[in-house]
Amino acid sequence: MIPSGHMQTLTSTLQIKTLQSPTTSSRKTAQTPLQIPLSMHPIHKNITETKSQKESYNINGPFCLGIESTADDFSVGILSFDGEVLANVISAYVPEEGGIHPREAARHHTRVAGKVLREAFQRSGIKPQDILVVAFSQGPGLGPCLRTGATAARALASYLQTPLVGVNHCVAHIEIGKLITGARDPLTLYVSGGNTIVSAFEAGRYRVFGETLDIAVGNCLDVFAREAGLRQKKEALGAMVEQLASRGRVFAPLPYTVKGMDLSFSGLLTAAVQLLHEQKLHLEDLCFSLQEVVFSMLTEVTERALAHTEKPEILLTGGVAANKRLQSMLSVIAEEHDARFCVAPKEYVLDNGAMIAWTGILAYQHNITVPVEKSLVKLKWRLDEVYAPWAEG
Numbered sequence: 001m002i003p004s005g006h007m008q009t010l011t012s013t014l015q016i017k018t019l020q021s022p023t024t025s026s027r028k029t030a031q032t033p034l035q036i037p038l039s040m041h042p043i044h045k046n047i048t049e050t051k052s053q054k055e056s057y058n059i060n061g062p063f064c065l066g067i068e069s070t071a072d073d074f075s076v077g078i079l080s081f082d083g084e085v086l087a088n089v090i091s092a093y094v095p096e097e098g099g100i101h102p103r104e105a106a107r108h109h110t111r112v113a114g115k116v117l118r119e120a121f122q123r124s125g126i127k128p129q130d131i132l133v134v135a136f137s138q139g140p141g142l143g144p145c146l147r148t149g150a151t152a153a154r155a156l157a158s159y160l161q162t163p164l165v166g167v168n169h170c171v172a173h174i175e176i177g178k179l180i181t182g183a184r185d186p187l188t189l190y191v192s193g194g195n196t197i198v199s200a201f202e203a204g205r206y207r208v209f210g211e212t213l214d215i216a217v218g219n220c221l222d223v224f225a226r227e228a229g230l231r232q233k234k235e236a237l238g239a240m241v242e243q244l245a246s247r248g249r250v251f252a253p254l255p256y257t258v259k260g261m262d263l264s265f266s267g268l269l270t271a272a273v274q275l276l277h278e279q280k281l282h283l284e285d286l287c288f289s290l291q292e293v294v295f296s297m298l299t300e301v302t303e304r305a306l307a308h309t310e311k312p313e314i315l316l317t318g319g320v321a322a323n324k325r326l327q328s329m330l331s332v333i334a335e336e337h338d339a340r341f342c343v344a345p346k347e348y349v350l351d352n353g354a355m356i357a358w359t360g361i362l363a364y365q366h367n368i369t370v371p372v373e374k375s376l377v378k379l380k381w382r383l384d385e386v387y388a389p390w391a392e393g
Contacts, residue, residue, distance in 0.1 A: 061080060061126075062080070062081055062130070062131075063078055063081070063126060063130055063131050064079055064131070064132065064133040064135055064357045064360045064361045064364070065077070065120070065133075065353075066078075066136070066354065066356030066358070067134075067135070067136040067137065067152055067156075067353055067356060068136075068149065068169075068351050068352055068353045068356045069109050069136075069141075069145050069146060069148050069149025069150075070137045070139070070140070070141025070142065070145060070169045070351060071100055071145055072093040072094075072095075072100050072145075073091070073092050073093070073351040074091050074108065074112055074113060074116055074148070075088070075089060075090040075091070075351060075352045075353035075354075076088075076116050076117055076119075076120040077089075077354030077355070077356060077357040077358075078121070078131075078353075079354060079357040079358050081132075081361055081365075087119075087120040087123035088120075088352050089119045089120045089123065089353065090116075090350070090351075090352055090353070091108075091112040091116050093105040093108035093109070094232055095232075097231075098226065099219075099223075100142065102142040102143065102144045105142065105144070105145050106142075106144035109145060109148040109149065110148055113152050117156075120353070128156075128159075128160060131160055131162055133164075133165055133360055133361065133364045133369075134156045134162050134163070134164055134165070134360075135153070135164075135165040135166075135167050135357055135360020135361075135363070136150050136152070136153030136164070136165075136360075136375075137167055137172070137356050138150065138166030138167060138378055138381065139166075139168065139377050139378030139381035140168075140169060140170070140194070140378065140379055140380050140381045141169060141377075141379065142379075143377065143379050146379065150375060150376075150377050153375075154375060158372060163369040164370055164372055164375055165360040165363050165364055165368065165370065166370045166375055166378075167356045167359045167360055168359075168385075168386045169356075170190060170195060170197065170206075170382075171383060171386050172356050172358070172359040173190055173317045173318055173349075173355060174199070174315065174317060175358055175359045175362060176317075176344065176348050176354060176355035177316075177342065177343075177344050177348070177349070178315065180348050181315065181344055183313045183340070183342045184312070184313070185200075185201060185311055185312060185313065186200070186312075186314060186315035186342060187200045187302065187306050187311040187314050187339075188206075189298060189302045189316050189317070189318075189321075190317050190383075191218060191298065191316075191317075191320035191321060191326070192216060192217075192218045192318035192319040192320060193216055193319060194218070195212075195216050196211060196212035196216045196217045196265075196298070197211045197212075197383060198301055198305045199383060199384070200305065201388070202309075204387055204389060204392065205385075205387060205388060206383050206384060206388060206391070208382075208383060208384045209261055209301075209305040209308070210260075210261035210262050210301040210304075210305060211263070212263050212265060213259065213262050213263065213264045214264050214265060214266040215265050215269070217298065217320055218238060219265075220269045220294065221238045221290070221291075221294070222237045222238060223269060224272055224273060224290060225237035225240055227273050228287075236319070238319065238320060238322075239322070239323075241287045241290070242291065242323050242324070242325065244283055244287040244288075245284070245288040245290075245292075245325065246325075247284040248282070248284040248285040248286070248287055250282070250288075250289075251285070251288065251289050251292065252281055252286065252289040254271050254272055254289055254293045258297050258300055258301060261301055261305065262301075263297050263298070265294065268290070268293060272286060291323075291325060292325075295323075295329050296329070298326065298329075299329045299333060302333065303333045303337070306333065307337065311339065312339055313334075313339055313341075313342050314330055314334045314339050314342065315342045315343070316330055316342070317349050319349065319351070321343055321344075322346045322350070327343055362388075362390040363390070365390065366389045366390050
């Protein structure tokens with residue numbers, strides 16, 4: 001538990017204005033001030049004591065705090081530099097209807113930021129001044145959501161006088177998967193609501209061998225689920241589709257669109273929705289058919305990339321990685337190619353702060369940081385644009 005002198009109640013806060021990017025600074029929109037615990041401000045801590053403490057970490061220190069806010073989740077993770085996860089707190093925004101509303105999600109992140117930060121410190125058992133590095137998801141993602149997390153990270157880095165690291169969300173999914181599963185040089189299938197990418201590390205970067213040409217696989221499943229009248233409550237829409245699919249027995253032919261090493265899901269989704277509206281098949285059979293076609297496409301492209309790269313492992317990550325059917329299909333091709341199949345527990349395949357903290361540590365250890373004044377978010381920051389020297393060897 002954190003001493004009350006370091007983390008007071010949420011009612012004692014500083015009002016922090018968002019540092020906006022040039023694309024949004026001209027917009028005159030009302031924003032809810034981000035609330036950061038007042039006790040984290042420099043005037044509430046002894047700077048000399050903080051510096052001396054940073055010179056005498058315990059066996060698990062130093063520590064990095066990571067903030068994830070690319071889409072519907074606001075999460076804070078705290079990790080030691082040896083990869084021990086001390087805290088990984090996630091607060092999810094659940095829309096009343098439809099998909100993610102970026103500004104509503106950002107308002108959710110603003111409301112819960114202080115609470116999530118406080119809970120992360122309580123779970124970790126360390127003090128704010130024990131943090132050596134602050135990392136945040138700099139992109140890709142939804143602008144309002146990214147800016148909320150970036151604001152919190154800038155504030156914390158400034159208050160605690162620590163370096164700031166901007167992390168690529170896609171790279172972070174790969175790195176936390178490697179950390180948790182012990183994979184060293186995997187071919188990665190990253191599947192989520194916003195991304196569908198087959199990648200592997202080569203010559204300083206994670207190279208993209210295949211990706212979606214339109215919508216992401218997670219988005220495809222979510223849109224179909226909403227069209228079918230499913231509503232997200234405690235379970236994600238994708239998990240609901242998986243449960244229904246497990247009871248399906250009749251396969252309905254659907255468009256199978258693989259173009260070279262890339263995939264297209266929009267036509268498949270349209271066809272599935274049309275069959276849904278025709279009401280000639282049970283919902284369980286439609287979910288079964290949709291899932292089989294989608295995952296077969298992903299498996300085909302992944303297997304070809306594996307044959308080409310001859311990587312020793314397949315790593316499955318992203319929110320859709322929690323699907324047991326997809327896991328079973330990939331484990332089969334991994335066995336056929338003498339590769340090890342790796343997938344982290346659900347807590348780490350979903351968007352989470354731990355993955356941002358760990359990737360922040362890797363970047364910091366290679367002297368990659370970003371000044372606060374240059375830490376604007378990157379909404380379309382591609383995976384293969386990131387220099388990742390830590391993955392060499």
